[in-house]
Amino acid sequence: MPVHRSGTARTRRLTAAGVLLAAFSCLLTAPSSADSAPARGSAYMGMGVLAHDGRGGAPATTATATQTEGVDVAGYQGNVAWSTLWSSGVRWAYTKATEGTSYTNPSFTQQYNGSYNVGMIRGSYHFATPDSTSGAAQANYFVDHGGGWSKDGKTLPGALDIEWNPYGAACYGKSASAMVSWIADFLNTYKSRTGRDAVLYTATSWWTQCTGNYAGFAAKNPLWIARYASAPGTLPAGWGYYTMWQYTSSGPTVGDHDKFNGTLDRVKALANG
Numbered sequence: 001m002p003v004h005r006s007g008t009a010r011t012r013r014l015t016a017a018g019v020l021l022a023a024f025s026c027l028l029t030a031p032s033s034a035d036s037a038p039a040r041g042s043a044y045m046g047m048g049v050l051a052h053d054g055r056g057g058a059p060a061t062t063a064t065a066t067q068t069e070g071v072d073v074a075g076y077q078g079n080v081a082w083s084t085l086w087s088s089g090v091r092w093a094y095t096k097a098t099e100g101t102s103y104t105n106p107s108f109t110q111q112y113n114g115s116y117n118v119g120m121i122r123g124s125y126h127f128a129t130p131d132s133t134s135g136a137a138q139a140n141y142f143v144d145h146g147g148g149w150s151k152d153g154k155t156l157p158g159a160l161d162i163e164w165n166p167y168g169a170a171c172y173g174k175s176a177s178a179m180v181s182w183i184a185d186f187l188n189t190y191k192s193r194t195g196r197d198a199v200l201y202t203a204t205s206w207w208t209q210c211t212g213n214y215a216g217f218a219a220k221n222p223l224w225i226a227r228y229a230s231a232p233g234t235l236p237a238g239w240g241y242y243t244m245w246q247y248t249s250s251g252p253t254v255g256d257h258d259k260f261n262g263t264l265d266r267v268k269a270l271a272n273g
Contacts, residue, residue, distance in 0.1 A: 037167045041103035043127045044074035044096060045201060046246055046256055048164030049226050053205055056229030059247050059259065068092060068260040068267050072125070072246065075105040077254055082114040085253050090120065092260060092267050094159055097124040097146035100132045104145045112146060116154055121271050123149075123156030125201065128186065131165065131172035135185030139193065149194045149273075156271050159199035159224060160186055163206050176212035183211070187221060196273055197221050199243065207236040214238075222270065224258075243270070 069089050073080050074096035085093075093115040096105050105111070108124075115122040126142040128135075139147075147158040162183060165172045171179060183200075190198045200217060201224040207213060218238025225232045225242040232245045244258050251257030260267050 040129075040167060041099050042076065043099055043129075043166045044076065044256075045072045045094070045125060045127070045161045046163070046226050046249055047166050048170075048206070049203055049228055049246075050249065052164055052170075053203060053227060055248075056227075059230055066261075066263060068262065068264050070094070070244065070258040070260055070267075071251070071254050072096075072256045072258060073111050073254055075107050077111075078107050079110050080107075080114060081253055082118045082120070085115075086118045086120065088252060090257075091264055092121045092123075092156065094123045094125050094156070094258075095146075096161075097126060097158075098138075098142045099127040100129040101137050101141040108146055121154050121156060121267050123159060123199075123271075125159035125161050125199075128160055128162045128183075129165070129167075129172065130162075130174055130179065130182045131168070135182045135187075136189040139186045139189035143190065143193045147190075147194075149196050151272060153268060153271055156267075157196040157198055157222075157273070158190060158194065159201050160190075161201045163202055163226065170206070171210035174210070176210065176214070179210050180212075180214045180216070183217070187217065199224050201226065201244075201246070202236065203227065204234055204236050211236075 068091050070092040071085060071090050072094040095108060095111040097108055098104055112122060112124060124146045126138060126147055128138065142158060149155055149157050164170045187198055197220045200221045203226040213236060215238030222243035223239045224244040225235060226246045227233050228248050232242055235242060242261055244260050246256060246258045248257050249255050
């Protein structure tokens, strides 16, 4: 006797249609990669370090005698307890001032002036977004919105935070040579505006990937290395030593803590130029 399969075929077609409809519905409701990226302006120093380089041990306490404790802060931390940090031995600080050419830190005044008022030597930093505007444009924006320098003995030169892109491709869509040119544009403009060579904050792995491990800035720009481990490890090409080291994002009070590679008088020397 022949077997009739029309019902089975109809069921299969209905099932397939249901699967396609469900898949299409998921595409409409699922967040896109752009939706899952943080909002522009929300980046901060060391934002990509844990995800890309991980975390190791803590620095040896025997090394702290010749190093000076510091912190770095950004807008997401709001008002900072500077007196508490001072009492714990923190003597210098950097505050995020700007990002790109459209963001300024809403907590900048409390953070920048607050650290100064308790006696710390302080500076400000700019989070670079090389995919948005030129290096010169961002350097000018930085200087015009808190990134300047004065020889008062308590103001450090501005720092360029150049690291993984939290909003997209790690190297901001630039080749190594284009990235080097962008950084040079920023640094040259900052020097022409302030008379100081900016500090360069980065991680060795990012620097190697995105600049081809370029060595040409080491002669003039102090290195602020990012590595959450017991030692700063291999430095980017050209630098024989680091000036500052961001060694953790989970320190007391504010999270991001740093070591200056020298005693307090060396911090003051950098401030004075």
